[in-house]
Amino acid sequence: MSDTQTQSAKAAPRRPQPAQEVESVTIRFAGDSGDGIQLTGMQFTTSTALAGNDLSTLPDYPAEIRAPVGTLPGVSGYQIHFSSREVLTPGDAPDVLVAMNPAALKANIKDLKKGGILIVNTDAFTAANLTKVQYAKSPLEDGSLSDFRVISVELSRMTGNALAGLALTKVQVERCKNFFALGMMYWLYDRPMEATLNWIEKKFKKTALLVEANQKALHAGNAYAETAEIFGAHYSVRKAPIAPGVYRNITGNEATALGMIAASQKSGLDLWLGTYPITPASDILHELCKHKEFGVKTFQAEDEIAAIGSAIGASFAGHLAATSTSGPGVALKSEAIGLAVMTELPLVIIDVQRGGPSTGLPTKTEQADLLQAMYGRNGECPVPILAPATPAECFSMAYEASRLAIKYMTPVFLLSDGYLANGSEPWLIPDADKLAAFEFPTLPEADKYKPYLRDERTLARPWAAPGLSGYEHRLGGLEKQDVTGNVSYDPDNHERMVRLRAAKVNKIAQDIPATQILGAKKGKVLVIGWGSTYGAITAAARNAQARGQSVSSIHLRHLNPLPPDLGDIISQFEHVLIPEMNMGQLLKIIRAKFAINAVGLNKIKGQPFKIAEVETGIDALAGGGRN
Amino acid sequence: MENKEELTALPAHGPMLTRKDFVSDQMVRWCPGCGDFAILATVQKLLPSLGIPREKYVFVSGIGCSSRFPYYMNTYGFHSIHGRAPTLATGLKCARPDLQVWVITGDGDGLSIGGNHLIHALRKNVDLKILLFNNRIYGLTKGQLSPTSEFGKKTKSTPYGSTDQPINPIALALASEATFVGRVIDTDLARFAQVLERAAKHKGSALIEIFQNCIVFNDGAWNEVSDKATRDENNVDLIHGQPLIFGKNRDKGIRLNGFKPEVVTFAPGQPPKDLLVHDETSAPLAYMLAHMERPDFPTPQGVFRSVQRPALHELIDGQIAQARKASGAEPDLQALLRGSETWTVAA
Ligand code: SF4
Numbered sequence: 002m003s004d005t006q007t008q009s010a011k012a013a014p015r016r017p018q019p020a021q022e023v024e025s026v027t028i029r030f031a032g033d034s035g036d037g038i039q040l041t042g043m044q045f046t047t048s049t050a051l052a053g054n055d056l057s058t059l060p061d062y063p064a065e066i067r068a069p070v071g072t073l074p075g076v077s078g079y080q081i082h083f084s085s086r087e088v089l090t091p092g093d094a095p096d097v098l099v100a101m102n103p104a105a106l107k108a109n110i111k112d113l114k115k116g117g118i119l120i121v122n123t124d125a126f127t128a129a130n131l132t133k134v135q136y137a138k139s140p141l142e143d144g145s146l147s148d149f150r151v152i153s154v155e156l157s158r159m160t161g162n163a164l165a166g167l168a169l170t171k172v173q174v175e176r177c178k179n180f181f182a183l184g185m186m187y188w189l190y191d192r193p194m195e196a197t198l199n200w201i202e203k204k205f206k207k208t209a210l211l212v213e214a215n216q217k218a219l220h221a222g223n224a225y226a227e228t229a230e231i232f233g234a235h236y237s238v239r240k241a242p243i244a245p246g247v248y249r250n251i252t253g254n255e256a257t258a259l260g261m262i263a264a265s266q267k268s269g270l271d272l273w274l275g276t277y278p279i280t281p282a283s284d285i286l287h288e289l290c291k292h293k294e295f296g297v298k299t300f301q302a303e304d305e306i307a308a309i310g311s312a313i314g315a316s317f318a319g320h321l322a323a324t325s326t327s328g329p330g331v332a333l334k335s336e337a338i339g340l341a342v343m344t345e346l347p348l349v350i351i352d353v354q355r356g357g358p359s360t361g362l363p364t365k366t367e368q369a370d371l372l373q374a375m376y377g378r379n380g381e382c383p384v385p386i387l388a389p390a391t392p393a394e395c396f397s398m399a400y401e402a403s404r405l406a407i408k409y410m411t412p413v414f415l416l417s418d419g420y421l422a423n424g425s426e427p428w429l430i431p432d433a434d435k436l437a438a439f440e441f442p443t444l445p446e447a448d449k450y451k452p453y454l455r456d457e458r459t460l461a462r463p464w465a466a467p468g469l470s471g472y473e474h475r476l477g478g479l480e481k482q483d484v485t486g487n488v489s490y491d492p493d494n495h496e497r498m499v500r501l502r503a504a505k506v507n508k509i510a511q512d513i514p515a516t517q518i519l520g521a522k523k524g525k526v527l528v529i530g531w532g533s534t535y536g537a538i539t540a541a542a543r544n545a546q547a548r549g550q551s552v553s554s555i556h557l558r559h560l561n562p563l564p565p566d567l568g569d570i571i572s573q574f575e576h577v578l579i580p581e582m583n584m585g586q587l588l589k590i591i592r593a594k595f596a597i598n599a600v601g602l603n604k605i606k607g608q609p610f611k612i613a614e615v616e617t618g619i620d621a622l623a624g625g626g627r628n
Numbered sequence: 629m630e631n632k633e634e635l636t637a638l639p640a641h642g643p644m645l646t647r648k649d650f651v652s653d654q655m656v657r658w659c660p661g662c663g664d665f666a667i668l669a670t671v672q673k674l675l676p677s678l679g680i681p682r683e684k685y686v687f688v689s690g691i692g693c694s695s696r697f698p699y700y701m702n703t704y705g706f707h708s709i710h711g712r713a714p715t716l717a718t719g720l721k722c723a724r725p726d727l728q729v730w731v732i733t734g735d736g737d738g739l740s741i742g743g744n745h746l747i748h749a750l751r752k753n754v755d756l757k758i759l760l761f762n763n764r765i766y767g768l769t770k771g772q773l774s775p776t777s778e779f780g781k782k783t784k785s786t787p788y789g790s791t792d793q794p795i796n797p798i799a800l801a802l803a804s805e806a807t808f809v810g811r812v813i814d815t816d817l818a819r820f821a822q823v824l825e826r827a828a829k830h831k832g833s834a835l836i837e838i839f840q841n842c843i844v845f846n847d848g849a850w851n852e853v854s855d856k857a858t859r860d861e862n863n864v865d866l867i868h869g870q871p872l873i874f875g876k877n878r879d880k881g882i883r884l885n886g887f888k889p890e891v892v893t894f895a896p897g898q899p900p901k902d903l904l905v906h907d908e909t910s911a912p913l914a915y916m917l918a919h920m921e922r923p924d925f926p927t928p929q930g931v932f933r934s935v936q937r938p939a940l941h942e943l944i945d946g947q948i949a950q951a952r953k954a955s956g957a958e959p960d961l962q963a964l965l966r967g968s969e970t971w972t973v974a975a
Contacts, residue, residue, distance in 0.1 A: 051971050196969065245975035249967045259965060266961045273723055275715075293951035294959045298722060298944055302715065303748040310708070310715025310745070314688070317706060317716070318723035340709050430970065433961040467704035467720070467727050470683040475652070475698050477707030478691075487654070488699065 020191045020237035025084035027092030028186065031109045032101025032122075033070055034063050034077040037179040042079025043425075044183055044200060048192040049083045050250050050427050053240030056083040057536065059091035059609070060423045062364055071130045076108045085239035090536035091424065093611040097189075099182060101125060101156070107134045110146070118189075118232070119149040120182070124157035152231050156181060163221030164214050173211070177218035184222025191237040194219060244429060251428040253392035253421035254281075257325075257351060258288035260399025262295050265321050267400075268407060268439040271296045273315035273322045275308040277330060280363040281419040282353035285325040305333035309350070313337060316346040317476065319466030321403055325351040328370045329360065331377070338412055339378045342502065344476040345453075345462050347406035347413075349399070350374075350384075354418040356607045365607025366419035368532050369583040374414040375561055375590070381499045383506040385409070386560040388416040390535035393428040395421060398558060400436060405509055408440045410461040416560070418582075420533040420609050447471030452486030460505035462486075510565045518570065520546055520553030526623045527574035528554040529599075531587055534580055534610050541615035550623040560587065568595055576622040578602055580615050645676040650685075652702040658693060663814035663840035667761065668700055670820050671730075675703075678828055680728055687730045688717040690737040693768045694761035694840070697732040711742025714749035717756050718940070725941040728828070731758040735776040736766050739795050743775075746835075750804035753832040755939040760797055760837050765846035797837045798918040798932055802911065808834035809914065809932040813854045814841060816929070819865075823931060832939045853927045862922060866930035871903035874926045882925070889920060908934040 028045070032038045039060055049056050061078040068075035082092030097118040100106040102125035113119060126139050140146055141153060160178040169177075180201070187194050198216055205211035226232060251259075265272035276286050278301065290299040298315075302308040309324040316322035326334065331352050341348045354370045356362025374386050385405060389398035395417055406413040442461035445454060452474040453462050465472035474486060482489035483497055519542055530538040535556050542554035555570060557563065571577055571591075577599035579588045585601035592599055602618035604610055650672040658664045675685065685703035689695035691710035698705030704727075708716050713731045721729045731749075738746050738760050749756060765783065766772040772785035776797065780789040801809045808830040812820040820838075827834035839850040853862045864874040864882065872882040879896045881903040882889050894900055907913055914933040921927065938946075952959070 047969060053971070053973065240973075243973045245973050247966065247970050247972050249970045251967075262964060263961060266959075271723065273719060275719060292959075292964065293948045294955040295961075295964070296948060296959075298948070300719070300722065302718075303744055306712060307715040307718070307745055307748065310712045311719030311722075313708075314706075314716035314719025314721075315723040316719075318720045318727070320719075320723045322719070322723075336709050337712065344706075430965050433965060466724070467686045468683055468724065470681065473683055473702055473704050475701075475705035475707060477698070477705075478709050479707065 020235050023236045023238055024086060025082065025088075025092075026097065026190060026236070026238060027080065027082040027095045028097040028099070028190075029078055029080040029095040029109060029112070030099045031076060031078040031105035032099075032179075033104065034068060034075050035070060036077070036101045037176070038077040038079050038101070041179045041183050042081060044197045045186060045192070046081055046250055046425060047196045047200070048187065048194065049081065049190075050248065051196055052192055052238070053243075054083040054085065054238050055088040055241035055243055056081060056427060057088045057091045058082075058425045059420065071102055071104055071125075071133045073104050073108055073134055076104050078105075078109060083238060085241050087241065088426075089540040090609070090612060093613055099186070101179075101182070103130045103136055103140075104134045106140060107136065110140075113149060115148050117149055118152060119146060120152045120154060120185070122156035122178070122182070123153045124155050154182075154185070154231070159221070159225060160218050163217055167210060167214055167217070169210070169214055173214065177214050180215045180218040181222035181225075184219040184224075185226040187219075188223045188226035189232055189235050191235060194223065243427070246429045248427045248429055250425050251393055251396070252284070252423055252425040253389070253395040253417055254284035254353070254423070255288050256393055256395035256428065257399045257415070257417060257422075258285050260396040261289065261321075261323055261349070261403065262292055262297060263396070263433065263436060264400045264403035264439075265295065265297065266433075267436050268321055268403065270319065270321040271298065273312060273320040274299045274325060275302055275311035275315070275322070276300070276325045277302050277305045277308045279305075279327045279330050281355055281422045282325045282327050282330075282351065284422065285351060285353070305330040306337060309334040309337040309348075312348055313341050313344070313346060316341070316348050317344070317466065319464070321349075321407070322347070323349040323351060323403075325353070327353050327355050327363075328357050328373065331370060331373055335378045338384060339380065339382050340478045341412040342378075342382050342384060343478050343481065345410045345502075346476075347410055347464070349402045349406055349413055349415060351399070351415045351417065353422045354416060362607045364419065366533065366609060367582050367605065367607060368416075368418060368534070369586065369605075370416060371531075371560065371583065371586040372589070374416055381503065383503050384412050384414055384561065385506050385509050386414040386416060388532040388558060388560055389421060390532065390556050390558065392421050392424045392426050394558075396428070396431070404437060404439055405512060407464075408442070408461065408512070409459050409505060409509055410442055410464060411506060416532060418533050424533075451484045452476065453481055453484050455501075455505075460501065460508055507562050509559075510562045513559045513562070513564045516555050516557075516564045516566050516570060518553050518555055519543070521551070522553070522570070523573040524553055525551035525574065526553070526576045526578055526619060527571060528552065528578045528580065528615070528619065529557065529587070529591065530554065530580055531557040531560055534582065534615075537610035537612050537615050538580055540612045541619060544612065544616055545619045545623060550619065552619055552623050557587070560590070563590075563594065571595055571597065576600065578618055578622055580604075580610060580618060582609065645682060647672050647676060649682055650675050650702050652700050654699045656700050657696065659844050661843040662693070663763065663842070664694055664697070664761065666814045666817065667759065667820075667838060667840065668697065670817060670824060671759075672701070674821060674824050674828065677825075684726060685728050685730070686717075686720060687732060688713045688720065689732040690734075690742055691768070692734040692737045692766075693842070694732055694734040695737060711737055711740070712745060713737070714742065714745040714754070714756065714758070718749055718752070718754045721755050722941045722944055725755070725945065729756050731756050732761070733758065734761045734767075735764060735774045735797070739775040739797060739800070747800065747804040750801055750806040750833045750835060752940045753805075753807055753937050755831060755941060756833050757827050757830075758833065758835045760835060761840040762797060762837050763840045763842035763846055764794075764849045765842050767842045767845050771845040796918060797835075799915065801835045801837075802914050802918055802933060806835050806933065807832040807937050808934050810834070810836045811839070811929055811932065812836060813839040813850060813859075813929065815854050816859075819929060826931060826934070830934065832937055852922055853929075862926050863929045864920075864926040866906050866908075866917065866928050866932060868906055868908045868931070868934075871899055871905050873899055873903065880926075882920070889916060889925065891925065908932070
């Protein structure tokens, strides 16, 4: 493969090429964080959704906002997997890598499939940029890329040529090159360009020149890919057989925010979000603060503690209250979570997990806060825990967390993670009228009211917000006397209250739907997952089943309490495998609860599981079947 | 300068309440002789006169002796965690502007562990009535140094004397742009009642530093200014529009010498014309007064600052109203879920 085509093809006549059909494609865009990689990826995603494919995406951006240009820490990536079949993960190894500079190449080339397409912006392969990432010689010239189909494009120069007639600065031209590249990709995979053209029009509506420049760059890239025949062929991916309905693309953080607004609307309670900016949770705040017309009150507090404190105050006041954060923020909020447990007030604690401990890996994903959510407080302090499995599911789980918090008068953890938060997928837009109804704890007549009188069905105490005459009462963090809620140091009362609080949380089991088993109800290996590992586990289990291995999988959305049917399901299998992006936290819980020798499959790299990695874990237990 | 204050909640139309309506059935557990008793009584006496229904009051506290206060009030109350009362109170008040929310805190709770929350509640002008019980010691944990303890002070945790410069709560509140800042002595009931009433009627954050005597761990901390024999000489009353005059015979006053205040003496009834006149709206004056300290100066008592600025809940509600107006129609959940870009998969 040589790059001479880029020079010679300019004058080639335009003749439409038929597209070759392929089933699934994974593309990774990579470049400097200033190259507009995330934006390019998101545009490609929208157009792919409009083309009717199923898809899943994974952005991977650096922790530094503007790491030095051209360096490895400054590399930003965005991967999309799309298919004419169901898509469960953003894809293991990409088929196509778009590398905007040497750093992007160096950071990502190891993942590209053998024989995969590598598109490089040769204009960025300057001596200075090569030195920045310790390339002694340009990899474009030393033969090290011979495993791949290298498509070299002078992206900056080509973009400059395309925009020659426009009164743009050099920097402005340079900023259009991602649209040139996107235009090429649209041709390569036969995507419609209208959505991006419209987006450009909206985005730059204040500056007609920039609308023209970016649209021109997009068209030019598209035409260039076609007329220059640089790819040899282009490809199409058929529409996926997806359930009929109206879809949109949604990220986990957006879905979480919408889930909270839906809960507010359906419960009839105003929403209060007390929060403090933290990666990767801040987008929940950004989304919610846009929707004030729904009566949403967002409060950016002075710190994590004030954020949850304000939410507890709002909950006492009768609002639907939430606080959103990541692991380090949960650590700071622990004492206040204990207060919400003691005062038995509803509260949704959204933890978008990231790599830890301490500041850890702010922009990378991990599932290592499960035990913190479960046990990270002083005293016996049970809190229900829910975990969405996919970005879109953040909507229904945020909604369910709100519903349970109110029904049972308790704080509830929603464990999302960086992968779910920033990843996106098509979402079948739910019918707002069909969302589950909210149930409120019964409020006795004023003369019968006691702050800690319990509802028999749920053990929830009544929720009497200030302003109700005859219900004046005092809450607090000191141990409560059963029923009256007065301060009590009585030893028997303390034990009774500790057990009551635990029993109440366990009652939530009655709200957990039957666990769905993927595969046979009985067999050799049961894979148990939770959270964002859903896609990789499900795909791996399906592949194993297709190979004839005796493997089933289940995915837990409820981690505390666990689904009541879990013990029966487990008992039907010889082995239990628990893949997690931690050292084995659910593993510890399952082992302790069922006294079984479950096996962990653990990845702690800040990156989600690949399907193949889970398959290897399955093979070790299932044996045979694999050829 | 005009200094308009209005009630933040509507007057009740029910039967007149009395002090007794605000007394809870819980036994008060402060040490006999503690300054907290007088504060509790003064608050319980004031509330019925404000015309606010009892169920609209909420008392929120942190941790410490003073923070037991909500248990003794027959209103809604929340005894929260150490230092965090302003955070709960902020959520409560902004969620429910119809409530009148009081924060009870102390020098340790409000200025040490909760210092951050106090300054932010004040700067955001959250409509809270904050009573800061300052006894210059940790009482509940039995006698350690507090952030207002004097430099060199020997306490259980500083047997060799404190190495720390104390915080000046009034200066801190002013620096946080609090819109109402006052100071009273727990036993000075008449002035306490006046300042308390003004704080209650102030719209926005109101902080009152209360010199409170801890009879067990720091008895007499405020004797110089609270003792009958010396208090007239050692305090100066802050009255808006009035010159700063003090002394048993009202024969001393405060005058500016360049940027510095100084004490002048004069024949009773014949104050010099150039005495400093108190102005509750002047920030520089309030700072200067905050730094007038014993023994060089009398301790200022009363209202240092009172100005009007929109309260946080008004701003939040204003933005919601604006967003509703801009969106025109009733908020539509289904439209929100649809978002702007959708595609349809046919059956
Ligand atoms: S220790 Fe001091 S402040 Fe606390 S109750 Fe006793 S006297 Fe009052």
